[in-house]
Amino acid sequence: MCLGIPGQIVAITDESRMMAMADVSGVRREVSYAPVLTGSPADLIGKFALIHVGFAMAIIDEDEAAKTLEALRGLGEAQETLEAMAEGAKALEAQ
Amino acid sequence: MRYVQEFRDPKAAKALLAAIEKVTNQIGATKEKPVHIMEICGGHTHAIFRYGLDRLTPEGIEFIHGPGCPVCVLPMSRVDECVEIAEQPNVIFTTFGDAMRVPGTRKSLLQAKADGADIRMVYSPLDALELARRNPDREVVFFGLGFETTTPSTALSIQQAAREGLTNFSVFCNHITVPEPIKALLDDPYMMLDGFVGPGHVSMVIGVHPYDFIPRDYGKPIVVAGFEPLDLLQSVLMVLEQIRDGRAEVENQYARIVPEHGNPVSIAAMNDVYERRPSFEWRGLGEIDASGLRIREGYKAFDAEEKFGIGYATGNRVVQEPEGCECGAVMTGRIKPTACPMFGTGCTPEMPLGALMVSSEGACAAYWQYGGRRAAEAAE
Amino acid sequence: MTKVLRDERVTLSHGSGGKAMRDLISSVFTESFQPESKEDQARLMHDALLQPGARLAFTTDSYVVTPIEFPGGDIGKIAVCGTVNDLAVGGAKPLWLSAAFIIEEGTEIALLRRIVASMVKEADKTGVKIVTGDTKVVGRGSADKVFITTSGVGIIPADRDLRADAIQPGDVAIVNGVLGDHGATILAARGDMMLSSDLQSDCAALGHLMEATCTAVPVRACRDATRGGIASALNEMAEAAGCAIEIDEEALPLRPEVKGTCEILGLDPLYLANEGTLVLFVAAEHAEAALAAMRSVDTGRGATVIGRAKAGRPMVTMRTAFGGTRIVDMLVGEQLPRIC
Known part of the structure; x- marks a missing residue:
């Protein structure tokens, strides 16, 4: 509710x-x-x-909100790196 | 919209979903042997379906939709009592829109309104108070419905009415509490729950400690969660990590809103105005000890039960649930909405049999609105 | 010569068929609408009717709204726009309207004058004539101030045939602007939720917009998204077309205030009423030309693609911002504000 x-x-x-x-x-x-x-x-x-x-x-609580967002942003960036690496690996395989 | 849009970022959602999948695999949960996570709050149920999270999360996670929807757990007899009060001459009956369509044995409040009762939807009990000020020769009754999030609003309104000396305002108190039914569910030997997503807005009022018994006495994790999709996903991840690591703790994902000890003003107002009833009836769950509130002696001038002689345990109001309705089994997670024989046939949003098909937080309505129709058609 | 109407409020005698009624009609209505015919009927002719293959379009609608005047319009403006739009979305060029008024005893004459003035203004703007009408007065409590029924006649050119069953999978769905402004405005204007904002109703006649679009590209089908909102219009179209329609949550044009109203009251903007919003389908290769044509008209400045028709069962689905999908069903009853 x-x-x-x-x-x-x-x-x-x-x-x-x-x-x-x-x-x-x-x-x-x-x-x-x-x-x-x-x-x-x-x-x-x-x-x-x-x-x-x-x-x-x-x-x-602005500080707590910022902390949560910071953690989420970190996850997002890590995910992007992972995806970029996967793309890179795929490109290498294709060669 | 600040503090909203940031928590709906698709990129972060993708990352959370990847992490959830990883931990689900680490636990070894599969479609055949899933982890059962109960989201207690109906607001979470709604968000899960609205954002399609049930279909984005791995099949190894099964969401059990908990009893945290005040409309869904409202027994028919309580709706009957509302109608009875609303149909008294000289009464203006005020309610949140949520309660309007819930079927009673004779009729819903919407039908009672069509039949001539003066029933008005309001956004806030403060608006009911304003109606009482403007209509001194009418009796304005507010239907006090909801959990600890909403209870302070009626308590503060009653205190305000007392300060102003209003004599034509009363509350029909049906407020209920969250921790007691969770305990009842955990005591149910049929329940298979591995962890909880806790209600964020209830916790903003009562804090996180009322849940201490869940890890302490039952060894289950609980994470108090916000209502944006990222809040929910992060909380699910936190529950899964606790399960994987063999921990059971109360964690707070929603710290931007939920202080550890809740809101002192709200708690004080609730304690001042309300006391616990010995027990209270929940639709589908039966009587649960100390799970409902009533207005204290000192504020009885604002108690609709006193004013009208109508209310809990004043009459012999055992009402049979409609035949075939499985709301109780759905609510306790024993069956999915689609397994109810009435789902989509005898019970639809157009002609609801049970409250779970009425409330936008009800599991049945959510299944229907966000994909249940497909399930029902597939079953044809 | 018209006698000056001295009354401040409508009484039952204004509906009695006598002099009082004649004075009300001439002073408030015919003086403004200026019908050509002095008979109790309009006698009509138009060159377009002589074209081989041209067809008449005929529609009717009743208008009730609370409050009767609201930011961005009033019941008179809606009564003209609504019927003009019913003609326009079918591809017709709107030409003539009738207007029938049911007036509650006690209604201020000044209010009637304001309503009539806004009807005239809107009719002039969109190029239609109000050619015939009627008034009735009912006792206090039997109506809510004023109810208006307008009927409209227009002409569909020979080469134009808009119909929802012509929609093909792959077609693109376009709206002319933001969604839900009217519904959110009315909610606030009623006052019982005690909300306020600077929102205005989107109430507008869409005759020129449709003319510009239909001239530029072949439009398969069009509906105005009034009661029940864009969700209901799309569901009707999916049903008639016999195929699925998918919309993108992120593509939906919504003002922050409409989103705010919905968040506060727990409503879904897809179901909020509009009074100047249409959704049309064109083949994908015509999408850019359609958008350009729409954006060249005032009421189409915000034109944007919101989704597409797809092969599949006739239902409407929405892709959420992170790739989830949900069904967008027809509304069961009225959307009620909720707290949970």
Whole structure:
């Protein structure tokens, strides 16, 4: 279950009810930031949060995202090298 | 779309698939003797079919589609209760769109709406709260459905309603929890599971430690996973590597979203508003101890069960599942959707018999939508 | 001489057949549409009809939309474009429309005027005449403000014969632009999901586009992808053609906002409605010429190839970004927003 999608907090709309405007690819929706408030609400502006049913449920950890992507990129490059080697071997055989 | 597109890169997918194939071979898994990996979450089931991952991964891996779809595990009697509340005069019944088509014994919510009940689809319980503010002379009921990902949203909405002193808002609480049914599945002697792909968004709320019992007591690996295709493939690879290396641990592939200890505000709100029911009925799985939540005494003014005298264990509501429907066996992984005698004949998305054909996360609907039709036609 | 209509809202007396009705019709409708005939029927003649082999095309469609006015259009614009497009995608040159209005008691006259003005504007732009019409008024609650039915007549030239069963394996599928804008716009405009964006409906008449394309290359078949989206249009065509259609996920033109709306609400853009989008099939060797012809017209600037017809069972499949395949079936019911 549980559709969740990254959205950027772009403005605080109602501090008394802990509401902010989130932007998902140009689509805006007011969401509650109650679950992710740790300091001042203004600090949330610009951050990416995981949005679920109108709530910002988690702030995306940029370092962790970068780490995961780095590992995936490494795999991708290794794969390319392997494929290039296989191509090279095939070309040699053909000669 | 940031944090989305990067995790759909085909090049990396190819590399992950190659690595998955290698480890599958190292384990010695084959089509005849596959490793069984359960993706607990229906969102993962949906993603597997949407991206065609089931056909890209080696035949030595068999995905068992778990019970993590709240619509699929909803017994018919609970839908009947929703309809009963929705048909009361003066009620505005609000729900996520997911629940609209699930069949009850008499009718679905969609049919009840056509019959005149004021039923409205909302995106958020906050929108139901707003309806209550705007309609002070109507009773606005929200159908609280879902796992720990969604539970905080209704808990926080009830807290907000209490702060504002709203008297015309209530929640029909059918929230359920993830760890308990996993334990029930692992205790089932018929289940053959070698590892789990864990639910990322549930874990974002509860953290990773509620799964500690899986490796500790049952010796099975679990990897908490994100929902983009690369997340899923990487998680499957991590599960396979644990199996190959003889390890059983809780690992977190989705660390960008899932903190080790979850979200403290959400956990506190859930604990403040809800308590565990002694047991709760799951479609296909039966009663599972401590797997459902109800609203605490202190918030009973917002409890639809209290307000309407309708709800779990208030009546004798044992409802027989429709004859021939094998949703239970599919849900526990005992059979594939296509092995159900009703699949594609007595049960289609047009005329669903069971919930697994309704929800977009249901294994049957996924089989049908993304290739099941082909299977059904081939069987003709 | 036309009497000035003083009422602000439509009442049941505007549908009673008396003076009030006559005033409404003349002040709001005939003054704008300017029908040539003073009789209760249009009397029509066109040179193209005299050509040997030319055929009449005749179509009808009813229009209901909530909200009645939305970014990029209103019910009047859709009522003209929709029927013009039904003619155009069959290869006909659209010429004449009828327009029948069912109006809910209490509807603002100013709203009616805006709707009629946008019909006139769209009809002028696309070169059709609204030649006859009708109004009825119903009690409050019996309709949602205004329902419009338009029928259209056009002429298909002798040498043109577009039909889905002419599609051959190997033919190329082309759309004229982005998908799902209308559906996503309406979803946001309804307000119950509380989403906002700068999206506009793609609502547009495609008569000129089809004329330019059919003049440049032989088009095998064409459909407009309205309700049920591109997925439904392609499924209908596969069914009629008796062959498979394969589309490429990466080739589908989608705006970020449409993708965003779909991600938030758990919808599939392939099923979102369009009001100015068509999909057509041409033989592969005509693909480049078709694209060039389409791109020379405003409504075809975004023309692009999205897939092809293939030998096989009549069904639509999609190649995903990393080589997976999935079936794109017809929609069962309405797409509902979901959280799981």
